[in-house]
Amino acid sequence: MPGQPPPPAPYLSEEEVVRLIQSLAGKAEGELIVGIGDDAAVLASQARNLVVTTDLLVEGVHFDLGLISPYDLGGRAMAANLSDLAAMGAQPSWGFLSLGLPPRPQASFVEELVRGLVEFGRRYGLSLAGGDTVRAPQVLINLCLIGQADPVKPVLRSGGRAGDAVCVSGRLGRSAAGLAWLKGGGDPAAPEAAAAVEAHLRPRPRVAAGRALAESGRVHAMMDLSDGLATDLYRLCRASGLGARVQAQRLPLDGATRRLAAKLGADPLDWALRGGEDFELLFTCDPGDLELLSQLLAEAEPGLETARVGSLVREPGVRLEDGERVAEIGLSGYDHFREEA
């Protein structure tokens, strides 16, 4: 067929990607002495404790570009890492982004992704301070975040005590419900799915809540819920040398999540236990401190509820009590290295 081929979409060279990221990240200021553009960033932190976390997201494993916009993807990558800092009670400060992009990256894609990431981080006090950009067969996003905990002592997974109340912030299973809805081709704007889709695409890391809990000095062990309560509570128990009992009817599932499950023929309990990516806080404390800590959480993040879902016990293993039935649920979450389904 005769005729002109369409002009190629604008794509970026490596230098242009770096300059774009640099312009979105903004100027180095405050304790960030040198930001993007040198061999390394230079920070002048006065904090007693620095808290550092890193997470790698791989296209096709952790996200599907057909189900999430580049802007939300950037925000989500940031949220997952901020959630780890939140679980230590740290204030997010600096981020380092390694970005893998297929050949001929589109300017609009890179700009939206990085803008989503930078703007999401900024809302929590974090500046993008450095990174690396490379060619890759698929989109790769690695974030390494540095937070500051001072004078707060970071709260570890290992501090749980037998008899502790096991608590979670917010609702469980909403992110999994939203993902299932999107995967089934559901309309992201459908009213019955809106809250779940929002929870999946734009999760809110509990940074203020985590700091409030750490500052209270009353929390014995804490971590964030990224792989599902079953697996994450198992990890907290192992680190603390204990076990746990969880009561199914105490799991904070909301009505919308239950209705979506009924519609999709899914088990909402399974979403709450194994869905993952709720990015809520899991923590343990003296049962007598539960009311105080619930109040602190609701003050730190208005509307945020606390649910006691069970107790730590001396006997190892994580058991779910559902009426008469008792089931071992530990470590049944997502194993990244299982064969693909």
Added chain:
Amino acid sequence: MPGQPPPPAPYLSEEEVVRLIQSLAGKAEGELIVGIGDDAAVLASQARNLVVTTDLLVEGVHFDLGLISPYDLGGRAMAANLSDLAAMGAQPSWGFLSLGLPPRPQASFVEELVRGLVEFGRRYGLSLAGGDTVRAPQVLINLCLIGQADPVKPVLRSGGRAGDAVCVSGRLGRSAAGLAWLKGGGDPAAPEAAAAVEAHLRPRPRVAAGRALAESGRVHAMMDLSDGLATDLYRLCRASGLGARVQAQRLPLDGATRRLAAKLGADPLDWALRGGEDFELLFTCDPGDLELLSQLLAEAEPGLETARVGSLVREPGVRLEDGERVAEIGLSGYDHFREEA
């Protein structure tokens, strides 16, 4: 055919990979308060300046598992990042590894890779302090390293002055020579290629040299040579608002590299200018300080030579003078987003 299938090779679950890395990294000690195994690591640094760098390596783009052992691959990933800290004059302290592995990772592969990485880092004073492990279609290695610069002020790319001598440590083009030899199917142990293969597989980041140069207070601008002198000097010049003249006959190519080039029909000058991954230091200083700085380098790393390859000039651009000919060589190095050849 009847008969038993062979037993499957042992492969690791995600939890086993994490435990293996944890055991190779060793216990948290000193200023590392919490290491691998919690939501995040906790550091208690007293240094005035922290220097942070990150690098992402992708199988098939940055390395070929047919050409490098897992042990050397781990060391090389560490070397590339240590080189960035060296170029700032920082002391390496803590590393964070994000590791992407295809399904059913082999225990021996993971162990050798992480062992190579940990042992290489330890030689330079670095501890593995945290990370993330995920499933990926190919092997992915992201390292984020934190170094300490105190009381030394980090040396930036932007401090170059017109009239400065442009200097490099060590020899150029050896890594590219070694890679070309291996890609051509050459015997890694062949005597004529041994030094080049060693430079490619087991590069030595100039950590002690970088610290000595930074401590001297006499270096105006510094960076490491990772993408080739042509591209890296262009970056230094742009950051300093200057240009450079380089004399071809001053480039420190050794006889072995020239002989390999002749044998492979390659241009050794091209290896020196565009080969990349030499991980030597590129720095600028007053010409009058050249002798003193050469001595400092040779004391910091016995046998390490310094070559003045040209000068910084006010006129922008990086020009190579080769006898009568003058060529613009800036930014002709590796663009990670070019189409695959």
